[in-house]
Amino acid sequence: MSIARLPLDEQLAALPAVLGGNRTLTAVLDGARGLDLPGWWVAAGAVVQTIWNHVTGRDPEHGIKDYDLVYYDPSDPSWEAEDRAIRAGAEVFGDVPVEIRNEARVHLWYEERFGVPCPPYESAEDAIDSFPATTSALGVRLTPSGRWKVYAPYGVADAFGLVLRPNPRQAPRHVYEAKVARWTEGWPELTALPWP
Template sequence: MTHLRYSGLPAVEQAAALKTILRADPIVWKALELARGLDLPDWMVVSGAIYNSIWNSLTGKPPGYGIKDIDLFYCDGSDLSYEAEDAAIRRAAAHFVGLPLPVEVRNQARVHLWYPTRFGRICPAYRSSAEALGYFASRTHAVGVRLTVTNDIEIIAPFGLDDIFSFRITPNKVMDNRETHKTKGERAMRLWPQITVEPW
């Protein structure tokens, strides 16, 4: 049960463990350095690149295992046009050349414009990248980090880190994301059998 050695610890100790794990992961650390250099407003690397990397480290899997892409959020409400976001996406594509995983860049200030068409329901207009995390289907997945100018890792985790370190996927019922929670939970259990998924 060594993979659960950080489960239930105080938040400050879990945050320190997360930072240690991410610093030791060559893919995530490089992605954070590159993202900082891109200098998008209110940016953070979120979701799978973070919690999957923790699970990989604690179960002896190699860096990058099970990670489909690097999700890079930013939030810029000054220009909600598709063209402005597309320009940021194209700039990032050139910037991240050489990283072994693709990077998906999304302006969180624009999500409410396309979300209803894609998912069949409305979502609020996010005022920050951190606010967007609060609407993830699973509380476990709501974690983001950014690298400061002093090389510290800033952690944004509205529901804390204990679910991640407990290998437990917990639903977030703020929106009707039942299917997303179920689908992502099933995929996680296939890749990391130590995972448990709490039902919706």
Template sequence: MDHLRYAGLSFEAQRAAFLAIVSTDPLLADALARVRALALPDWLVVSGALYNSVWNHLTGKPSGYGIKDIDLFYFDDSDLSYEAEDVVIRRAARHFEELPLPVEVRNQARVHLWYPKKFGQPCPRYTSSSESVSYFASRTHAVGVRYDGNGQLDLVAPFGLNDIFTFRITPNRVMDNQKTHEAKGARARENWPEISVVPWWD
């Protein structure tokens, strides 16, 4: 049960453990340094690459295990066209081409424009990258990091970190994302059998 050694601790203790794991993971350390150099407005590395790396560390798995990509958010409402976002995506693709995993870059200022067509329901018009994190299908996945102006890692975790450290995927019912919650939960359990998935209507 040593993988649960941070479960139930204070938020500050969990925050320190989380950032220590993230900052020393070889894949994430390299990715975050490259993201910082890209200098996108209001950027945030979010979700899977972060909590998967924590689970890898706590269960003795290698860096990068079970991680399919790195999700990079930024926020720029000066031009909401697809063409403007595509310029950034193409620039990022060249910037990250030496990383072993693809980096998925999305402007959170324009999610509300394509989300209804893709998912069949409306999406709020976000005002920052941090705000969008609080709408993820699972509260466990709602986590992001970036470097602040002093070069220190800053954490965004609107629901805290205890779900991550208890290996529990908990639904976030702010939107109707049951299918996403269940699909991601099932995939996570294939890689980390220590995980429990809380049913959407528990």
């Protein structure tokens, strides 16, 4: 039976083995744990794309362009503070493309980049809730003891079922459609639902 059709607790129980098949992802999780950024998650594309690769029988790292490491530090939303985290990450991750972002400062640049205002996020989870596709609104991390933690506000059935579902909460339509175009090129099995 497809993991997408299992009860949610069984989908979540399957997730560590599926994601653990991507050695780069697990190395990023280990490295992120050592950085100790507040409220951190490895989130979005690399997580959901690892699931798609498992479901479609591809190499676990197929099509993954980078690994998003999000955190939340409202105590210093300056570019300089985020840049320190990025430079510390570069020391840990080396040549692995890891994009580190403080979600507490997204509202400072979002409108200029995407054309719509963004209210300040209250947490990294709040930011994940607003990702352009609910399907990729996934975050994972490892606890100090090595236990997997998963943040999946919309569940994981769409990820395992290869369904792209738009999330109009924050991102404009063109952002979702650009992701759909890129993702369906790499994973033609995906079914992309239209913008509402």
